[in-house]
Every structure is written in C-alpha cells, then in structure tokens.
Amino acid sequence: MTHTISKVLSANDTGENGAHQAGILIPKDKTILSFFPALQKQMKNPRCSLVFTDTDGVTRWKFDFIYYNNKFYGGTRNEYRLTGMTAYIRSMKLEAGDSIELTKDENGRLHITAKRQQSAEEENGVLKLSTTWKVIRIPL
C-alpha cells in the first residue's frame, strides 16, 4: 500500500522572505502525519532522520522529521516540521507556490518529487481559450 502526500511551498519554506529556516511545516492532519514515523510524544522535540530518493532513483536526500512540542515543557511550540531541505529546494529551484510530493512505496521506501507550479503564461493561455471561445450553436 503506497501513501502519497504533497505540500505547496510557502515563501517561508523556500527562504524567499529571508527566513533562515531550513524546513517546512507539516500540518497536524492524521492522514499526513500517518505518512511519517510515529514520534515519542512524551519526550521534548523528538525527531527522526528520513532519507528520500529523488525521481532519478539515485539521488538521496536526508531530511529530519521533528515534532517541536516545547509547549508541553514550558514553551509555546506544538508543530511538526521537516527540516534540512534547503539543499533540495535550491537544486530544484523551487519557489513559493511550487509543491513537493512525498511517496512511501510498498517497501516503505521514501520518494520525493518536485512539482513546479503552472506558470502565469500557461494559466493565462488556458484562461484565454476558455473565455475567448464559445459554442454559439451546435450543428443539427
């Protein structure tokens, strides 16, 4: 049984807003979280190193899945993150709006795919076609 999830990158994720942060946020959605290994909620900031294989089937990317839960230890955090992704994001030249797809195959192996956002020109092209052309009358 494979499991695939995807995330649209925010400006903060890609570093476009100057944030020197190395990871993306993982929503606390059961179907999303179940993709990742369970972390020890009873310890502070538990983490797990994960290796994803790129689409070429050769390149490996190591990310860290971390549960920042210091809210239960006197802090304010209670969120999941996947850190250490800047090398990947840069090599793929990903920008806010682009997305990444994470897949876990039958053998539990992890794969990552970069999904580039449709360009504005392409969107305009589609829009132009759909709004410029109309069916006036259908032949009998």
Next chain:
DNA sequence: AGCCATGCACCG
C-alpha cells in the same frame, strides 16, 4: 493552525 521571523550556536 499555519506562516513569518530571528537569536544564537556552529562552522567554514
């Protein structure tokens, strides 16, 4: 809940 932002430690 999710994105924005940063102090400081670390490292070349």
Next chain:
DNA sequence: CGGTGCATGGCT
C-alpha cells in the same frame, strides 16, 4: 566574520 539552520517566539 558572514552564512546557515535549530529551536523558538510572534503574528494573523
């Protein structure tokens, strides 16, 4: 000493 990223706080 400038860049990077962890860990964390802030804002909407």
